Amino acid sequence: MAPQLVVHRDKELMAQAAAARLITKIVDAQAARGSASVVLTGGRNGNGLLAALSSAPARDAVDWSRLDLWWGDERFLPEGDPERNYTQARAALLDSVPLDPARVHPMPASDGTFAKGADGDGADAAAEAYAAELAAAAGPEDHGPVPTFDVLMLGVGPDTHVASLFPESPAVRETDRTVVGVHGAPKPPPTRVSLTLPAIRSAREVWLLAAGEDKAKAAAIALSGAGEVQAPAAGAYGRARTLWLLDAAAASQLPRDLYPPASP
Numbered sequence: 411m412a413p414q415l416v417v418h419r420d421k422e423l424m425a426q427a428a429a430a431r432l433i434t435k436i437v438d439a440q441a442a443r444g445s446a447s448v449v450l451t452g453g454r455n456g457n458g459l460l461a462a463l464s465s466a467p468a469r470d471a472v473d474w475s476r477l478d479l480w481w482g483d484e485r486f487l488p489e490g491d492p493e494r495n496y497t498q499a500r501a502a503l504l505d506s507v508p509l510d511p512a513r514v515h516p517m518p519a520s521d522g523t524f525a526k527g528a529d530g531d532g533a534d535a536a537a538e539a540y541a542a543e544l545a546a547a548a549g550p551e552d553h554g555p556v557p558t559f560d561v562l563m564l565g566v567g568p569d570t571h572v573a574s575l576f577p578e579s580p581a582v583r584e585t586d587r588t589v590v591g592v593h594g595a596p597k598p599p600p601t602r603v604s605l606t607l608p609a610i611r612s613a614r615e616v617w618l619l620a621a622g623e624d625k626a627k628a629a630a631i632a633l634s635g636a637g638e639v640q641a642p643a644a645g646a647y648g649r650a651r652t653l654w655l656l657d658a659a660a661a662s663q664l665p666r667d668l669y670p671p672a673s674p
């Protein structure tokens with residue numbers, strides 16, 4: 411199924427429109443199934459969306475107590491570290507809405523249970539634990555050891571990485587496990603935990619967020635038929651829908667058949 415593209419004027423508008431879209435999705439899923447499940451992304455665009463959601467008047471339409479939150483990846487750092495995706499999501503939105511703590515599923519931190527030990531940096535064990543948490547939440551109606559998320563969001567990195575799946579890395583080649591430890595990532599911090607492409611593809615809808623000029627080349631490559639090992643964003647798609655949400659700067663290098671220039 412071909413991805414759908416929506417291009418907004420600038421990154422602020424993109425964040426606001428994506429937040430409005432997410433509110434509607436969550437409300438619809440809660441009406442249809444009683445609860446909703448969303449996978450959050452880190453990075454500038456993901457946090458921009460959460461901040462926009464936090465100030466959206468319609469945010470009170472969501473029943474926050476019936477929302478399951480998961481993460482697509484995490485920077486494997488101590489609890490509370492300002493660079494952790496979880497810490498940033500809390501600051502942008504989560505601390506200001508009445509979530510049910512039992513339904514919030516951050517990826518493990520690098521201190522505590524999964525602290526560095528004789529068997530390595532702990533990220534592989536943390537990944538295994540998160541995979542088990544996902545498997546426990548999956549039901550018979552799901553298609554495997556991961557729940558069928560309503561929406562899974564991914565920021566697109568300037569090098570086409572999504573979650574912590576970097577081009578040509580072992581993690582992007584993973585076909586069996588749903589969550590992996592990532593070692594030696596080219597973007598700091600080097601140690602991370604990430605959903606794999608098979609886990610990402612279990613979502614009903616996958617939304618890729620790309621705003622800013624530094625995302626233009628990545629969007630053009632991923633949407634022009636590149637392979638997923640070279641361009642991980644190309645391998646991120648949902649069961650029912652794949653949606654690229656861009657701003658005009660990130661869309662500026664797209665092939666004309668995908669994003670024709672506006673008529674004069």
Ligand SMILES: O=C1O[C@H](COP(=O)(O)O)[C@@H](O)[C@H](O)[C@H]1O
Pocket residue numbers: 451452453454455456483484485495564565566567568572573574597
């Ligand atoms: O490190 C990460 O980067 C990507 C992209 O971030 P951005 O700031 O370039 O938008 C993000 O999607 C991922 O969750 C995060 O861990």
